[in-house]
Amino acid sequence: MENSTLEEHATISSVVPADFDGDLQMDLLITSTIPGKENSAVTCRIYWGDEGNLDTENYLALPKMVDQPLVFDYNADMIPDLLGEVEKRKRMIWVLRMVF
Ligand SMILES: [Ca+2]
Ligand SMILES: [Ca+2]
Numbered sequence: 001m002e003n004s005t006l007e008e009h010a011t012i013s014s015v016v017p018a019d020f021d022g023d024l025q026m027d028l029l030i031t032s033t034i035p036g037k038e039n040s041a042v043t044c045r046i047y048w049g050d051e052g053n054l055d056t057e058n059y060l061a062l063p064k065m066v067d068q069p070l071v072f073d074y075n076a077d078m079i080p081d082l083l084g085e086v087e088k089r090k091r092m093i094w095v096l097r098m099v100f
Contacts, residue, residue, distance in 0.1 A: 003056035005080040006043075007032065009035070010032040010033065011035050012032050013031045014030075015031075016030075016071050018071060019079070020079065020082045021098060023056060023099060025050060026046050027047060029082075031044050031045075031065075042065045042066070042067060042069075044062040044064075044065060044073045044084065045059045045061050047059045047063070061095065062084070064085065067084075069081040069082045070082065077097070079097060081093060081094055081095045
């Protein structure tokens, strides 16, 4: 993936491969931060897999988070969901679902 798809000066802090929309194509959750910046928020994006490639133009941008999100299956439908802290003590769960 070209670095230009990330924010300027951003460094990738984690990469989580999973099928986040249930279309049997592997997707990538990529989190990034700005190094050296105090209290830098974590940028979280899900890039959709498409026949072995990644669509770097269309991604799901999640709100900035205080820390790394946790990937887990909240509603037990075999599609991974996310738990993240968007502000101090304000936690949210994103329930992802099949697109078709
Ligand atoms: Ca997928
Ligand atoms: Ca789920």
